[in-house]
Amino acid sequence: MERLFNFSLIFQMAAEFLPLVFLFFLKKQINKSLKIFLISSFISSFLLYLTGVFQINNLIIFNAYQGITICTLSIFYFSILKSHLFKIIIVIIFSICFFTLIWELTKTSYLVSTLVVESFCYIIFALLFYIDYINSSKVNNQAKSYILINTSIFIYNCFSVLNNLEIEKLMITNYWFIHNLIDGLLKLLIAIAIWKMPKTYLS
């Protein structure tokens, strides 16, 4: 079981690195906030792994990663959705999410409610994107890649919304390898989406 757990961790790290490789080496055109999200996701996973190995308190890294994720994904969805109503919904949801984060940080420093609220928010964001995509008449290649990224976010958050309730207990079990495998697989999906994206146009 422990070997499986270690394998899942390495697989997750490698899968998180792959989108960045495609992004920078293949010079793909991608939303800036999504780029920041992917970079921060890889760096935080790497740092969490390192601090875990050396048994250093990594709470601040985890909390910072959550803050960055809330901001970058909200900006990402805000910029790619076409419907004004959906944009307003995103601003409202982001405000709720950010408020929960600040409230929990000042109160306990341990994020539990924030993680659950966050997962719900991302599920709503993803659903809004699907509806927006169906309603929009013009679709470009970039939007087709964003569907895959959106699906990755959607599936991951559907999986993690319940996990987040007991994240502290779950993280110390070997069953956490399921999370790592799913997260890794979904990061591979993001890598495929980036692979399919058009290249950056050089002027």
Place this chain on the structure above:
Amino acid sequence: MEDAQNIPFLKVIILVSIIFSLLAIAFYVLFLTFKKRIEREQEALRTAEINFERQISEASIKAEQQERVQIAMDLHDEIGALVTVLKINILNAQNRLNEPDRLFGLLADTSQVIEKTADTIRNISNRISPPTLVKMGIDATLDELVRTINATGKMTINYQSNLSGVRFRLEAELNIYRIIKETINNILKHSHSEKLDIEIKRSNENIKITFNYTGLGLNNAQVEHLLRQEKGNGLKSIQSRINNLRASIRYEVDKKGKAEILIKIPIDEIRN
């Protein structure tokens, strides 16, 4: 770590989470199916739209070709015949130089033939492009057209406009003239109406042309249906010219048989 692994609650959470993610995957598959269906429908709609545009364009070309064929036939049958008569008259006149009475009769006949030839040339020229349109503009040309139709007694047309003295691009004026002429033609042929009101109003944004009559009329849906059929070349020709001017046309008819055709042409498209 082993203690924690044995907590059944955590196992349930993981299991439910996996079920949730499977449901998410199922949702995504459903979305993909729905997306493909919508894309297929959009593609079918686009193809139908392209075919419709092509039909209209083909009808317009066909109408122009028919017009050319008609002009060629008129030139051949009418002008050709008249010129032959003139040639025969001149040959006869050459042979009758010593018979002044008969020569005088021949010359009078020739003069009539020349007059008829001039009339025929004028008519053909009018069909290609009315000279009044080039010299005086759309308002005067329409006034002339209405007077000609009223003189036939087939229909009484009441024409009103505030275009007096205003000129637009010649090509646009010709298009407007042909739209109005074809519309009058359609009303004459199909409406069984004896009276027609035509009003042209110019504003800063557009020109509104309204046709009002009581009789057999069409509504938008019926016109749309006719446009998608093989028939209705006149309507297709009108639609093609309307598209050229980036204008709009609306057909309405009420239960009492009061019909209205409203054309709106953006002024920017026709400005000189």
